[in-house]
Amino acid sequence: MGMNLTLKVWRQNGSEDKGRMVTYRVEDVSPDMSFLEMLDVLNERLILEGDDPVAFDHDCREGICGMCGMVINGVAHGEQVATTTCQLHMRHFEDNAVITIEPWRAAPFPVVKDLVVDRSAFDRIIQAGGFISVPAGSAPDAHSVPVKKVDADAAFDAATCIGCGACVAACPNGSASLFTAAKITHLSLLPQGQPERASRAKAMVEQMDAEGFGGCTNTGECTAVCPKGIPLDTIAQMNRDYLKASK
């Protein structure tokens, strides 16, 4: 038995368009479909009817690429914890539910079309310092640089950030602190990240502010919606590195 749903979807024809919510009816949706597959069903019908399909970002559809993301009923990636939109399944919704679907809302993430936003601001934050400078050449010997297991684990936890932008979308301040902090923490916990640790923290935080993201007030909304569960203490780590670098 399929589910019948009412979708209220943000439609915006390009960055100059004002945009509006449009209501669609989607019928006979399988509870085993992912949220994106449900939108595919809607789009196939829209195309057959000669309408413009709803534009949304997606790529791997297995929760690791960071492309997909929409605010579903007021929650980034929907209410399912630690889940990207592509991994969210329709069985978590009631039959005859009304579902509101909106793009990430932040000035540094301008809407390209419908649910697609431009996240180049994140790329520029990475360009500002989210790297290590190493002489390229043959691969170094394994274990030539010892790393404590706890540090490796914590760095890996931070490195699982897929840069989807849900933290910004969920933050009442529109802050990109969790993303930036994850990238800073990932490198500052490892020996390879030490030479540029101070300059990295300073440059990335300053780029984040220059992009027009809001400030962090420690509400914890970011980590609650993060599909990878990036912990809030990465932001403390970022603040620590930034304050140290600013001395």
Add this chain to the structure above:
Amino acid sequence: MAVTGAVLVLFLVGHMVGNLKAFIGADSFNEYASFLRTMGAPILTYRVALTIVEVVLGVCIVLHMWSAVSLARRAGKARPVKYAAKRKSQANGYAVHTMRYGGVIILLFVIYHLLDLTFGTVNPAGWDGTPYERLVASFAPERWWVTLFYVVAVIMVGLHLRHGLWSAFQTLGLASGRSYRPLKAAAAAISAVLVLGFLTVPVAVMIGVIK
């Protein structure tokens, strides 16, 4: 935000301890009030130390408010288009949602509180009364609305600190994964002690225990 907030919290602790002297008696309370003015004597003359404290607190309040206003303005600019669906909070905690309007309530209360008990302009005992007389007159049962305003403001202070105390450690980079639980527990405990400590005095006046 964190640094100025920390200074204001230290003031609150001192203020609460001072208030509780009202339970010992009028003399103890008035003596404490006069000590505040003669602190540092004879090196410092009358009210010098107190004025320094007042200036520091005033500067902290202004900077704290400036931080809050600039954060709110940045937040507004960072999200010019609002969500159509009400953004559902996924994080735990009620206190964090009271920070901005609670701060405004606390500010309004502080202004009234100074006019009432420091300057005596809106106090029945007036400027000429002793601090103890002003205290008893302010929270008299027939002025129940003063006590109500006080209770609301003090609860707002409690909620403000419930989020603010651990948040300051986070902002200054002093928190880490393992310290969140003890930090948040300490924030809750200190907030509760301050709220109870501040509420006992006006309630005691209102029900006639202090008269």
